[in-house]
Amino acid sequence: xxxxxxxxxxxxxxxxxxxxxxxxxxxxxxxxxxxxxxxxxxxxxxxxxxxxxxxxxxxxxxxxxxxxxxxxxxxxxxxxxxxxxxxxxxxxxxxxxxxxxxxxxxxxxxxxxxxxxxxxxxxxxxxxxxxxxxxxxxxxxxxxxxxxxxxxxxxxxxxxxxxxxxxxxxxxxxxxxxxxxxxxxxxxxxxxxxxxxxxxxxxxxxxxxxxxxxxxx
Amino acid sequence: xxxxxxxxxxxxxxxxxxxxxxxxxxxxxxxxxxxxxxxxxxxxxxxxxxxxxxxxxxxxxxxxxxxxxxxxxxxxxxxxxxxxxxxxxxxxxxxxxxxxxxxxxxxxxxxxxxxxxxxxxxxxxxxxxxxxxxxxxxxxxxxxxxxxxxxxxxxxxxxxxxxxxxxxxxxxxxxxxxxxxxxxxxxxxxxxxxxxxxxxxxxxxxxxxxxxxxxxx
DNA sequence: TATATATGTTAGGCTAATCTAACAAATAAA
DNA sequence: TTTATTTGTTAGATTAGCCTAACATATATA
Numbered sequence: 001x002x003x004x005x006x007x008x009x010x011x012x013x014x015x016x017x018x019x020x021x022x023x024x025x026x027x028x029x030x031x032x033x034x035x036x037x038x039x040x041x042x043x044x045x046x047x048x049x050x051x052x053x054x055x056x057x058x059x060x061x062x063x064x065x066x067x068x069x070x071x072x073x074x075x076x077x078x079x080x081x082x083x084x085x086x087x088x089x090x091x092x093x094x095x096x097x098x099x100x101x102x103x104x105x106x107x108x109x110x111x112x113x114x115x116x117x118x119x120x121x122x123x124x125x126x127x128x129x130x131x132x133x134x135x136x137x138x139x140x141x142x143x144x145x146x147x148x149x150x151x152x153x154x155x156x157x158x159x160x161x162x163x164x165x166x167x168x169x170x171x172x173x174x175x176x177x178x179x180x181x182x183x184x185x186x187x188x189x190x191x192x193x194x195x196x197x198x199x200x201x202x203x204x205x206x207x208x209x210x211x212x213x214x215x216x217x
Numbered sequence: 218x219x220x221x222x223x224x225x226x227x228x229x230x231x232x233x234x235x236x237x238x239x240x241x242x243x244x245x246x247x248x249x250x251x252x253x254x255x256x257x258x259x260x261x262x263x264x265x266x267x268x269x270x271x272x273x274x275x276x277x278x279x280x281x282x283x284x285x286x287x288x289x290x291x292x293x294x295x296x297x298x299x300x301x302x303x304x305x306x307x308x309x310x311x312x313x314x315x316x317x318x319x320x321x322x323x324x325x326x327x328x329x330x331x332x333x334x335x336x337x338x339x340x341x342x343x344x345x346x347x348x349x350x351x352x353x354x355x356x357x358x359x360x361x362x363x364x365x366x367x368x369x370x371x372x373x374x375x376x377x378x379x380x381x382x383x384x385x386x387x388x389x390x391x392x393x394x395x396x397x398x399x400x401x402x403x404x405x406x407x408x409x410x411x412x413x414x415x416x417x418x419x420x421x422x423x424x425x426x427x428x429x430x431x432x433x434x
Numbered sequence: 435t436a437t438a439t440a441t442g443t444t445a446g447g448c449t450a451a452t453c454t455a456a457c458a459a460a461t462a463a464a
Numbered sequence: 465t466t467t468a469t470t471t472g473t474t475a476g477a478t479t480a481g482c483c484t485a486a487c488a489t490a491t492a493t494a
Contacts, residue, residue, distance in 0.1 A: 005481065027442055040482055042443060047480090059442060059489060090332040100326045109317045115307040222451065244472050257452055259473060264450090276459060276472060 002053075004106050007075050008034060009044055010053060011105075013064050014072030024061040070137060077133040079105040080126035081116055087127040088120065094127040094178075095169035128169075129160025129179050129215065147183065147211035148193070155184045156216035163213040172214070175204040183216065219270075221323050224292050225251060226261055227270060228322075230281050231289030241278040287354060294350040296322040297343035298333050304344040305337065311344045311395075312386035345386075346377025346396050346432065364400065364428040365410070372401045373433035380430040389431070392421040400433065 002010070012033045016025040027045070031038040045062065048054040053068035064072060082104040086092040092100070114135070117123075124140050126132055131139040142159060150156050158181050161172065176199040177183070186196040186203065193208035219227070229250045233242040244262070248255040262279065265271040270285035281289060299321040303309040309317070331352070334340075341357050343349055348356040359376060367373050375398050378389065393416040394400070403413040403420065410425035 003480080028440080036481085037483065038442065039444080039484080043481075086329070090329070090336055092328070092332070096328070100324070100329055103324045103326070104321075107317070107320045109320070111309070111313070112303070112307070112317055115303075115309065119307055220450080245470080253451090254453065255472065256454080256474080260451075 002051075002071055006044070006048065006051075006053075007071065007106055009041075009048060010064070010068055010072035011075040011079075013054065013062065014069060014076060017062075017064060024063055026061065030062065073133050073137045075105050077137075078107070078113055080130055080132040081113060081120065081123070083126045083128070084120050084123045084132070085116060095166040095173070097127055098164040098166070125160075127179075128164055129158075142215075142217065144215045144217050147185075147195070147197070147214040147216050148208060150183075150185045150216060152185055152188055155182055157182055158214055159217050160215035161213055162215060168213060171210070175206065176200050176202045177214070183214075219268075219288060223261070223265065223268075223270070224288065224323055226258075226265060227281070227285055227289035228292040228296075230271065230279065231286060231293060234279075234281060241280055243278065247279065290350050290354045292322050294354075295324070295330055297347055297349040298330060298337065298340070300343045300345070301337050301340045301349070302333060312383040312390070314344055315381045315383070342377075344396075345381055346375075359432075359434065361432045361434050364402075364412075364414075364431040364433050365425060367400075367402045367433060369402055369405055372399055374399055375431055376434050377432040378430055379432060385430060388427070392423065393417050393419045394431075400431075 009030070012030060013025055016029060016033060017023045027038050027041050031041045034041070045054060045056055048068065049056055052065055053071065055063040055065055079101045082101040083097040086097040086100060087094060117135075122134075123132055131141065133139040144159055146162070147156070147158075158177055158179060160179075161169065163169075172178070175197070181199055184198040186198055188195045193211075194205055195208075195211050196203055196205050198204075226247070229247060230242055233246060233250060234240045244255050244258050248258045251258070262271060262273055265285065266273060269282055270288065272280040272282055296318045299318040300314040303314040303317060304311060334352075339351075340349055348358065350356040361376055363379070364373070364375075375394055375396060377396075378386065380386075389395070392414070398416055401415040403415055405412045410428075411422055412425075412428050413420055413422050415421075
């Protein structure tokens with residue numbers, strides 16, 4: 001059996017390794033992601049290695065095993081399905097879904113998640129534009145870049161956000177943005193990367209941190 | 218803050234004290250209900266007393282305080298709302314809902330439960346016929362007796378079950394029973410209380426244990 | 435290459451929730 | 465009313481998940 005806490009470690013590892021592309025993670029990196037101390041991560045890694053959920057050697061990099069990856073992905077699937085449920089059926093706003101889904105993702109019942117998937121009509125993306133893995137762990141990978149990479153004068157369409165935190169999402173709404181909205185990049189400061197964008201005719205100045213967290217096509 | 222485990226103790230206490238009518242519970246009784254050892258209950262009682270959630274003195278009876286009762290009832294409300302959701306929206310059968318609701322009842326989000334209540338159209342009874350407390354902790358009390366109390370020759374209507382376990386509920390379905398079905402008591406053995414009932418023209422012989430767990434009006 | 439900074443590990447401790455085994459009190463039965 | 469049984473309590477131990485402080489290794493920089 002995999003505990004609640006172990007599930008969170010596997011989910012975090014899945015996200016880190018998947019996003020970095022290298023398939024690896026470090027102790028400190030994981031600790032930051034989970035807001036625990038590196039020493040705690042170290043303890044847990046021993047347990048996860050014992051259970052054959054991660055590959056790692058002292059002072060080496062952390063890698064998920066096949067089984068570890070499978071479980072991590074399962075949690076991601078559950079998280080995103082619950083977010084979709086909250087957003088579409090219970091009328092939560094998109095900045096509220098994440099926190100509750102953090103709890104719901106740990107409910108143990110394969111039947112529940114399959115029924116929920118069906119009830120939602122097998123959605124492929126969650127309210128933040130992230131792909132929802134299907135039962136077999138496959139997910140629709142979208143070709144996407146960050147808003148930071150768009151050239152001055154070009155337009156693009158927002159398809160997802162990188163940061164799911166409430167403050168960021170509220171900020172996004174504030175500049176008039178939501179999923180599938182068209183964005184035009186009007187100008188960019190050379191010095192500090194402040195970018196002026198236009199959404200629905202409304203102009204806003206946003207930081208690099210902001211544009212890094214918006215995915216577009 | 219009240220922990221997951223503390224919530225379970227309060228819920229169990231609420232059920233025991235509410236059902237017994239005396240508003241009291243004993244250490245062993247509670248231990249049996251939670252399938253832990255009496256020593257464990259004893260430890261927890263000290264914590265709950267510290268938090269002013271129970272009233273109890275050494276070797277005395279356990280009683281919930283106002284606040285303890287409120288929290289226990291809240292868990293019951295959540296449990297029954299989730300059962301209703303699983304049954305009505307996700308097509309779970311009534312013998313499957315209990316186990317999953319045991320997990321879902323601990324999700325912390327007042328907003329979630331109010332939205333869910335609305336989504337379900339403010340149900341008053343769960344799939345087992347148990348009343349669902351409303352936001353203010355009020356519940357529809359039904360005047361009901363057990364099937365054991367019905368006289369030979371008389372008919373009644375099933376309105377709830379006392380035991381929510383899967384094996385019992387499957388047995389109930391097996392004799393052709395479900396909520397709001399009419400039952401006729403054909404005969405009763407004096408010696409061992411074996412009762413012959415008729416449901417939809419189908420006759421079945423059932424034990425005292427069975428008739429004790431069926432509520433009727 | 436030597437040193438400073440990053441990163442990772444170990445040892446030892448804490449708390450919540452559980453247990454067993456031994457004991458104490460209350461209640462029921464002889 | 466004495467004894468047996470049931471019920472409740474205490475002490476001491478265990479496990480998971482976390483911490484701090486001290487130490488070790490790796491990597492980057494001068």
